Amino acid sequence: MDPENQSEIKRLVDEHGAENLVVVLGAADPEALEVAAETVTEGDPAYVGPLAGVQLGLPVVHIFEMKGEVDPAVYEAEVGFLELTLDPDAVRETMSRLRDSGGGG
Amino acid sequence: MEVRGKKAIALGERDSVPGEAIAQCLTSAGAEVVMIRTECFV
Numbered sequence: 001m002d003p004e005n006q007s008e009i010k011r012l013v014d015e016h017g018a019e020n021l022v023v024v025l026g027a028a029d030p031e032a033l034e035v036a037a038e039t040v041t042e043g044d045p046a047y048v049g050p051l052a053g054v055q056l057g058l059p060v061v062h063i064f065e066m067k068g069e070v071d072p073a074v075y076e077a078e079v080g081f082l083e084l085t086l087d088p089d090a091v092r093e094t095m096s097r098l099r100d101s102g103g104g105g
Numbered sequence: 106m107e108v109r110g111k112k113a114i115a116l117g118e119r120d121s122v123p124g125e126a127i128a129q130c131l132t133s134a135g136a137e138v139v140m141i142r143t144e145c146f147v
Contacts, residue, residue: 036116066134074133075133
């Protein structure tokens with residue numbers, strides 16, 4: 001993850017507290033999801049950014065997993081088409097696996 | 106996951122769902138979006 005984004009996330013945790021924050025991802029690639037989820041839970045896996053060795057333990061979900069919480073019209077307009085072109089089942093499986101392994105949520 | 110009343114970080118991806126789209130969804134779900142980014146994973 002971009003070091004600048006890591007720095008901003010760290011600042012938000014300091015400001016609001018990890019218990020009040022949730023990270024919502026939009027990537028579809030399993031590796032991208034793994035890197036993002038690990039960065040905000042266990043720390044930067046590349047050990048180069050501000051979150052290297054910093055275990056924030058933030059809850060992580062994917063926007064595809066939020067379908068039931070979002071206004072249906074907004075979801076359809078913003079994500080509906082993308083969901084058709086990507087593989088939401090694979091994304092949900094990846095997110096579930098990451099949470100089971102402690103890498104998010 | 107219930108996000109109503111929570112502060113949310115929208116981390117989108119250029120080739121998938123961008124941050125702005127995530128933020129719109131989260132706002133409609135009652136979250137306060139405090140950070141929006143669209144990364145490029147290569």
